[in-house]
Amino acid sequence: MDLSSEAIVPDVADTAPLNRREIADLLPGVPDWSLEDGRLTARFACKGFDEAVAFLNEIAAFAAREDHPPDLGIHAARFVDVAWYTYAIGGLSRNDFVMAARLSEWLRYRQGALL
Numbered sequence: 001m002d003l004s005s006e007a008i009v010p011d012v013a014d015t016a017p018l019n020r021r022e023i024a025d026l027l028p029g030v031p032d033w034s035l036e037d038g039r040l041t042a043r044f045a046c047k048g049f050d051e052a053v054a055f056l057n058e059i060a061a062f063a064a065r066e067d068h069p070p071d072l073g074i075h076a077a078r079f080v081d082v083a084w085y086t087y088a089i090g091g092l093s094r095n096d097f098v099m100a101a102r103l104s105e106w107l108r109y110r111q112g113a114l115l
Contacts, residue, residue: 002029002101003026003029003030003097003098003100003101003102004098004101004102004104004105006094006098007098008066008067008068008095008098008099009093009094009095010067012086012088012089012093012095013088013089015089015093016089016091017086017089017090017091017092017093018091018092018093018094023035023092026094026097029097029101030097030100030101030104031104032100032104033084033100033104036083038085038091038092039071039083039084039085039092040083040084040085040092040096040097040100041081041082041083041084042081042082042100042103042104043075043079043080043081043082044079044080044082044107045078045079046078046079046080047078048077048078049074049077049078051078052074052077052078052079052080053074055080056072056073056074056080059072059080059082059103060072062102062103062106063099063103066099066102068084068095068096068099070082070083070084070085070099071083071084071085082103084096084097084099084100
């Protein structure tokens with residue numbers, strides 16, 4: 001099953017974070033993402049600061065719909081950094097991979113709609 005079509009598990013507080021093997025198995029399902037400091041990360045380039053702020057807000061609204069927000073930031077005034085990590089369990093959960101896959105799919109759709 002494609003990660004982006006999986007349901008988000010509402011409460012993972014009582015589960016263990018994914019282990020290295022599980023993370024390695026899931027990474028190919030999110031090719032636009034990488035593992036950095038125990039977080040699932042991606043950086044997106046924008047034309048300038050105003051576009052980066054607007055894009056960051058779109059990602060925040062996207063994530064809020066599933067109640068699984070990422071860490072977000074703007075770097076060098078035009079790059080939006082996104083990092084998934086489940087603080088409730090102190091590591092990565094399957095939800096992080098599902099949300100990364102959904103965000104990648106949403107961005108591909110969004111870019112196609114803008115062309």
